[in-house]
Amino acid sequence: MSDLAATDRTIVAEPLDAAAFAPWGDVIDATGDSFPINGGMCDRFHNQARMEFTEGGTAGISVGYGRPYPLPLNFNLVERHPLGSQAFMPLSEDPFLVVVAPDENGRPGRPRAFITKPGQGVNYIRNVWHGVLTPLGRPGAFTIVDRVGGTGNNLEEFRYDAEWTIVPMK
Ligand SMILES: NC(=O)N[C@@H](O)C(=O)O
Numbered sequence: 001m002s003d004l005a006a007t008d009r010t011i012v013a014e015p016l017d018a019a020a021f022a023p024w025g026d027v028i029d030a031t032g033d034s035f036p037i038n039g040g041m042c043d044r045f046h047n048q049a050r051m052e053f054t055e056g057g058t059a060g061i062s063v064g065y066g067r068p069y070p071l072p073l074n075f076n077l078v079e080r081h082p083l084g085s086q087a088f089m090p091l092s093e094d095p096f097l098v099v100v101a102p103d104e105n106g107r108p109g110r111p112r113a114f115i116t117k118p119g120q121g122v123n124y125i126r127n128v129w130h131g132v133l134t135p136l137g138r139p140g141a142f143t144i145v146d147r148v149g150g151t152g153n154n155l156e157e158f159r160y161d162a163e164w165t166i167v168p169m170k
């Protein structure tokens with residue numbers, strides 16, 4: 001039996017905000033502090049992610065081609081990677097949905113949902129509960145930077161006892 005009434009299981013997606021997202025990870029984008037490189041032909045927005053790869057793992061770069069999910073979105077699955085961080089950088093200007101949840105004694109609490117601005121990516125720091133890659137509107141490719149190799153299990157999944165419904169902001 002769910003622990004919350006159905007009305008309490010609606011989550012309004014918020015615009016992604018670096019300060020609000022900080023307990024779970026980093027926002028990656030071409031805003032904020034930068035310095036010129038290549039003779040001033042490029043501005044480098046430097047070292048934006050708190051990456052970590054443990055138990056012999058190293059950083060790997062992959063590409064995920066994600067299919068879109070609808071909004072409102074019903075879901076009950078979140079996951080975390082105990083041995084490494086994980087970053088998603090869209091190869092398009094399309095926004096995507098970012099779902100995170102606090103850890104409450106080893107179980108995820110109430111999720112929080114954010115929608116990225118065009119060109120924004122995210123880095124989940126190690127061992128934070130998050131939803132799977134969730135493109136919106138149309139399929140999209142994403143660069144994924146996360147742990148490859150090493151030992152141990154780097155994926156822990158959790159299904160809530162009842163679904164949550166994510167709705168867009170009015
Ligand atoms: N497995 C994988 O590459 N992606 C998931 O961890 C995810 O967060 O979508």
Ligand code: NI
Nearest residue numbers: 079081086132
């Ligand atoms: Ni993940």
